[in-house]
Amino acid sequence: MCHIYAGRGMFNIILFGPPGSGKGTQSARIARDFDFVHLSTGQILRNLIAHNTLTGKLVKKYIDRGYLVPDDIVLRELFREAMEHSEGRGLIFDGFPRTVYQANIFDRLLEKKEIPVAMVISLKVTDDELFRRIISRAKDSGRSDDREEIIFKRINTYETETKPLIEYYRGNGRLVEISGMASVEKVYGEIKNSIDAAMHRINRGQDENR
Numbered sequence: 001m002c003h004i005y006a007g008r009g010m011f012n013i014i015l016f017g018p019p020g021s022g023k024g025t026q027s028a029r030i031a032r033d034f035d036f037v038h039l040s041t042g043q044i045l046r047n048l049i050a051h052n053t054l055t056g057k058l059v060k061k062y063i064d065r066g067y068l069v070p071d072d073i074v075l076r077e078l079f080r081e082a083m084e085h086s087e088g089r090g091l092i093f094d095g096f097p098r099t100v101y102q103a104n105i106f107d108r109l110l111e112k113k114e115i116p117v118a119m120v121i122s123l124k125v126t127d128d129e130l131f132r133r134i135i136s137r138a139k140d141s142g143r144s145d146d147r148e149e150i151i152f153k154r155i156n157t158y159e160t161e162t163k164p165l166i167e168y169y170r171g172n173g174r175l176v177e178i179s180g181m182a183s184v185e186k187v188y189g190e191i192k193n194s195i196d197a198a199m200h201r202i203n204r205g206q207d208e209n210r
């Protein structure tokens, strides 16, 4: 069972959704408005590729094929980044966890380090719209995985490996499902309201426990 709770004053969020659902864009806005640190595993992995290290070369093989990068690499790199920012106001995990295995390991580490996750936001977008968005983004993203056949593969990987996480997190009462079909502003408005509400709930709970 996953232990998600609030403590130590940090407010950490997991934002997940299929490729093209707007995770990156929305995470950047949350980070800006709430003064949180945005941790995107996709970006962390692309940085490894850019530095052309041995790990980077291996990572590229998976990303370019639309497969998930092996858990040990992702977990090591993400934890390193998360620990660097463990004293801030909050972290946004964008694109992590992506498998139930990652979520399990993550929960154990969070518990040990007392870096709690206050809420899990799932963005929902139809496959047609995802495909349309990524094709349009591909024109200037420069991403090697924004190609037609790889986009299908990534959406498929999401369906089979990441979507089961929705049930995993539904059980602990912190899951908020938001439609990502509207404009960036509208979706952000909903996300912001749900974060404000969760912060309010947590503060009220802490006041009552004093």
Ligand code: AMP
Pocket: 019, 041, 042, 043, 045, 062, 063, 066, 067, 068, 069, 070, 074, 094, 095, 096, 097, 098, 099, 102, 145, 154
């Ligand atoms: P994203 O930028 O979130 O779309 O991620 C781009 C690619 O990076 C994905 O298609 C995966 O190959 C890889 N990736 C990102 N996050 C993870 C993760 N948590 N676990 C495994 N692979 C990941």
